Amino acid sequence: MMGERVIGDVILDLRNISLAFGGVKALTEISFDVREHEIRAIIGPNGAGKSSMLNVISGVYRPQQGEIVFHGEHFARMNSYKAAKAGIARTFQNIALFKGMSVLDNIMTGRTLMMKANLLQQAFWWGPARREELAHRAKVEEIIDFLEIQHIRKTPVGRLPYGLQKRVDLGRALAMEPRILLLDEPMAGMNVEEKQDMSRFILDVNDQMGTTIVLIEHDMGVVMDISDRVVVLDYGKKIGDGSPDAVRANPEVIQAYLGASH
Amino acid sequence: MAATADASASGLALDTFPRLLLQHARVRGGKTATREKDLGIWQSWTWQEAADETRAMAAGLAALGFRRGDHLAIIGDNRPRLYWAMCAAQMLGGIPVPLYQDAVAAEMIFALQDAEIRIAIVEDQEQVDKLLEVREQCPAIEHILYDDPRGMRHYTQTFLQSLDEVVAMGGIHNRNQPEFIEAEIARGKTDDVAIMLYTSGTTGKPKGVCQTHAAFIAAARGGCGFDRLDDSDEILSYLPMAWVGDHLFSYAQALYAGITVNCPESSETVPICLREIGPTYYFAPPRVFENLLTQVMIRMEDAAAIKRGMFHYFMAVAKRCGAEILDGRPVTPLDRLRYALGNLLVYGPLRNVLGMSRIRVAYTAGAAIGPDLFRFYRSIGINLKQLYGQTETCAYVCLQPDGGIKFDSVGKPAPQVEVKVADNGEILVRGPMLLKEYYKRPRDTAEAIDAEGYFHTGDAGFLDEDGHLKIIDRAKDVGKLSTGAMFAPNYIENKLKFFPHIKEVVAFGHDRAMVCAFVNIDMGSVGNWAERRGLAYSGYTDLTGKAEVLQLIGECVEQVNAELAHDAMLAGTQIHRFLVLHKELDPDDDELTRTRKVRRGFISEKYGVLIDALYSGKASQFIETQVRFEDGRTGKVSADLAIRDAKTFPAGAAARKAA
Known part of the structure; x- marks a missing residue:
């Protein structure tokens, strides 16, 4: 990447989102925002609620609590059609194409x-x-x-x-x-070369088309290299938010990834 | 024959490429000159548009300070504007220098320095990045112009400019001063150097071969006349622009005869583009024909039993009489009928799948082509021929005439070319297509062209009783075994490479008591063979080590030995021991040249331990080798290579049963 990208105002704001399936709390009072033109990553160990979060944004799940503000418009309940109309596109972890x-x-x-x-x-x-x-x-x-x-x-x-x-x-x-592109584990199951290619395409999309990108990724290395800001989830709670370096140094994050609790 | 007259309307002789271009714009201005597939659609330019674009580019280059005698580097895949850039440079009396687009940056330094490049026109960001990487070593570079602006938004260096801007600027100049470019074109002389092509250099540094307008026009005129090429012909241009063959076919002949040049979308889409365009005139190195045939065979193996049966039956018919029918020789009426039926059911559809339905003339050169392979294409009705030539002779020395093909020769001397064989067997040639000089290397020039004006090709061969030239090997590669027998490594290697399972071979034997060889398997073919046998393998290195694979390669070696035994001269050079290399020989590791010729000296140094093992009688040898990946990183592969003995035959033994 050469030169600088201008990161704009907040275009997507998630406020106090809580989501539960019966008695299981998938997400608990999560708030974070996404700025225009940035690459925003959501990371966390298995079962942390990453995919649930993405599904909330794209309107697949409806949170019991909280609201989504997209381009100044308030959505208590997003649905897939509204999301698509509003300019939110996504890819799926297990590829959703017509074979x-x-x-x-x-x-x-x-x-x-x-x-x-x-x-x-x-x-x-x-x-x-x-x-x-x-x-x-x-x-x-x-x-x-x-x-x-x-x-x-x-x-x-x-x-x-x-x-x-x-x-x-x-x-x-x-x-x-799309104005916002949601990528669900774009690099899962790929070899090193494929990961490099995909990283390059993500950066190019962001740079040349100006698309804001929210991505979920398991592979920490990749995320830290290409993201502007990172949200860390664990057990449905937000435990970190900030630049890749700040997140990497955050003791709670280290605990979640390396700690003995899982 | 070309509709080009000898003098244009303006009274200037048509003896330089810019004048030829303008003549086409006048005579057939509305006809398609060039096509390129872009965003899924074939875009086309007429001769008039091509001439206008080229003139604008020339004016733009002049405004950037490009002067008569300057060199212009051109780096990229085959793109219309890069071909026009060549002509634009020539309009100003400059010399285009196309460089291999797949070379890594470090390999470009030599040519960039040697040719004192100040201005470079490149295809895209990838090539720009390479030039930026070596810019410190090449401080003479003042301007880099790129054709494709993708990804270039954030490059702020002032010496980077889009080619669009330069052409637009030139267009304005031309409207204000239309006489400037015309005057520059009028100043051009036929004996001016038109192009400089770097030889790939199997040994030592590359040399810049300076060719004049007169030389390439003579070669183009001869070739077009020989095969009756004219403005109804179409060619697909997909081979490197830095290679002399592409320059002859896609530039010199296209501009001479008015052939339409088609540029594919990318190197991966060539087979698709070939089918869509259906060229009438086609060139490919033997490797490409080999790959196509391998793919056809693999797919036929997987086809349903009825189709497979039909294919094999009619291929047997074609083998018997196809080539004869193409050459117009007598064939029994029954065979003629069978062939006609086969043409309807198998050959026609096959030609269509290969994109070769409309081909009138196809050529191959650059390496020896296997007789079976050659016969296959001719027998299904594709007029495939061989030619012989090198960068120094505009790739124009010998051509195979229609109806007079000998499988093991490269044809007869082309019109205006004299061929003579020296006492040591080296082939000498003379004619209008010879190079003017090697750039800045008078010593090499004097060595290559003797006092009588013959160019020493460095190839060994002979003319047969019908005047057909047969090439045996590189003159300097022809060595002697310690027993005194003549050893022609390429000849032996080529015989082995004709097997679909074998991709590359390096034979050793000079000053040794016997011949031994390294073999590279063909991953596609051997991989498929292994799959069909249910042989499990984890990758290239693993596959090469399988006993079954060694057995398979051993059988190929023994067949070649049987054939060699048949020839009294070469019987002593049968392969006694061989091994299968654990990695593919690769230009990125300097083992092959960019045109994929084996670099013998380098390989025998790098794999010295393996050669010692071959000759010391060991049964296996451990080796660790460094490899360079495409992105420039390096890694290591290691393996324990088994060395096998091959059966040899007494001289003159009945080789027929094996062959």
């Missing part, structure tokens, strides 16, 4: 929300539908170029190795032209 469809078509699904033509027009690929598809295709091609996956454009996703599938999943999320 039988080509890379191109999969990324195209990310444009669904922006397609305005009605069913009849689309069925006959007529007038507005045709123009619209050409425009969307152009955008998808830019993403394919950006992620360097031209050679697999027409390959069914199911035939691709895992690392490339992850990249396609990222492409599908990018096709929404």
Whole structure:
């Protein structure tokens, strides 16, 4: 990374979020914010509530308590549709793609929300539908170029190795032209080279498209290298928040990761 | 034949490349000159647009201070604007110097210093980063221009500029002073150096080979006339721009005859682009044809029984009569019928899958091609031919004529070329396509071109009774065993490399009592072979150590020995002992040149302990080797290599049964 990125104001603010499944408290009064253009990581040991947190932001889970403020708008209850409309896109830990469809078509699904033509027009690929598809295709091609996956454009996703599938999943999320991109363990299960590639793409997305990124990651090394600020969760509670260096020095964090309690 | 007349409308002779470009703009201005696949769509430029862009780029370069006689470095994959940059430099009387785009930064230092590069035009951020890395060693660099702005937003150095800006600036200059560029083009002479190509250098530092407009135009004219290439032909340009072959086909011949040049999206998409474009004129090194055939064979092995049966039946038909039909020789009506049916069911679809449906002329060169491989392509109706040449001769010495192919020769001397064999077997050539000089190396120039004007190729070979040239080996590589028998390592290595399981071989034997060899397996082919046998392996190194693999390679070695035994001259050079290397020989580890030729001296030094083991009769040897990964980091691989004895045959023994 050369030069400097300008990190803007808070665009996503999570206030006192609590989430419980029956008697199990997944998240307890968690508050943190995300600033525009930054890379924000959520880390923590297994079962700390990282994925729950991401699911709350993207509207999959509804917290019993607390509110989400996104671009000045208050959401007591987020849902997936609202989240997508508001410009929140995500990738999934266990890749959510259509295995039988080509890379191109999969990324195209990310444009669904922006397609305005009605069913009849689309069925006959007529007038507005045709123009619209050409425009969307152009955008998808830019993403394919950006992620360097031209050679697999027409390959069914199911035939691709895992690392490339992850990249396609990222492409599908990018096709929404999101303001915030949520990445659920983007590097899980990858080898060193794939991790390096993915880190580079995340940094490039953040840098060139200006997209704000919230990512969950298990691999501490990667997170510390690419994040601007890090939130640490343990047993559904926030135990640290700050720059990677500050978090690394935080005794509670060290305790959670290295301590004998788990 | 090319529709290009000898003189243009403006009265200037068409004897430089810029004048050829402008002539095409006048004669066929609306016809497609260049295509490039960008964002999934083939973009095209007409000759008029290409000429305008090139003129604008030239004016932009002039404004940056590029002068007559200056060198312009060009580094990147095959991109239309990088080809135009060559012509733009030539318009100003400058000399483009394309460098291998996959070379690491340190390898570029020598050429950048040697050619005193002040301005470099590069493809993208990756190449910019390389130049920034070596900028301290090359302080002469004043401007770096990049074609693709992706990732360049945060680079603040003032000597970095986008090529777009330079072209836009040049466009304005040209509108204000249209006569400037025209006058510069008019000043160009046919004997000016048009291009400098660095030889890959199997030994020592690379040398800059200076070629004039006259030389490359002569080579292009000869080649285009020989194969009747014209402006209806299409070529896919995907081989390194720094390589003489690409310069001849995609630049010199394209500009001479008006061939449409197509640039693929990226190096990974070449097979897809090949199918989409369907070129009529195609060039690939033997390695590419080999890989394609290996892939076809692997996929056929996995195909359903009916398809596989059909494939094998018709391939047998093709083997029997395909090449004869292509050469127009007599074939029985029944075979003709079988071949026609095969063409409908197998050969046609196969050509289509390979992207070779429209090919009229395909060439291969750079290394020996296996007779079986060569015959395979010809038998399915692809007019594959061999040519022979080197950087110093514009890759234009011998060509195989249509209908007169001999599998083991490289063809007859091309029009205007004289070939002579010296007493020591070295091939000497003379003609208009010879280099002017090696840059700043008068001693080397004098050594290479003798008083009679013959260039010493360094290859050993002979002309047969029909005047076809047959190459045996590099003249300096041809050695002697301590028994006095002639030892031609490349000849033996190539015979082994024709097996799909073997990727690379290094044979030793000079001043020794017997021949021994290192073998590199082909991971794709042997891997598939192992899978089909249910042989488990964890990676390359593990696979190479399997007893079954050693057995497989041993059988290949023995077949070659049987063939060598058949030839009285070479019977003494059968391979007695061999081992399978634990890592692939790699240009990044300096074991191969960038054009993937074996660097013998370096390898025998690096693996000296293995050679000693081969000759001392040991059954195995431990070795640890450093390897360099693509990102520049280094690591170590180690293995205990088993050394095997191979069966040898008495001279003149019946080799037929093995062959």
